[in-house]
Amino acid sequence: MAIKEIMKKPITIKQDDEIYDLIKLLRTHKISGVPVLDADNYLVGMVSESDVIRALVVQDSDINLIAPSPLDLVELPLKTIFKMDEYRKEINEALKTKVSEIMTTEVIYITLDSSISDAATIMADKKINRLPVVNNGVLEGIITRGDLMEELI
Structure with a gap:
């Protein structure tokens, strides 16, 4: 049987859309990844929830919760409040990142x-969950493991 x-x-x-738009799209359709198209509707990448998570991970070596000193116990609540504000700002900035910056460009x-x-x-x-169906660079369809x-059956 043919894939079509x-x-x-x-x-x-679209590759110029922001991560925020991608998250909304994935949640709305209850899917975990999508093909990425350029302005001419050619397939240029794939993007998934894993790509979003990697882009939004915030790491901070300033917070050390292992055996804090007495001074740290006093300062920790203040540091935490300050850091949470910083994290929110970083996440909000990261949500503005273009899909093209996090997508996989070597599309199978x-x-x-x-x-x-x-x-x-x-x-x-290849251990992939979705496979775009392409005709001369133009996305025609998609097939998933599901x-x-x-x-x-």
Whole structure:
């Protein structure tokens, strides 16, 4: 069976959209990743929840909760309040990051004439959850592991 018989219409995002828009899109559609398109609607990347999480991780070596000194116990609540404000600002700035800055640009894809077996093999070998279906650089559809599972029953 050809992939074009089971592929779905993809939910996509533009490379110039912000992470904030991506999060809203993923939550609204209850999905974990989407293809990324350029202004001409060509496939230029893939982006997932993992990419968002990596972009939003805030690490701080200033807070050391292992065996705090007595002075730290007094200062810690004040430091924590100050740091929380800093974290909020950093997160708000990170949410403005363009999707193009966090997406995977080496996209693994299949073509319209590929088979379901081809898709399953690629997804298993490459350990990927979704596979764009492309025709001359233009995104035609998408197939997910869930789509493959549906075909088995």
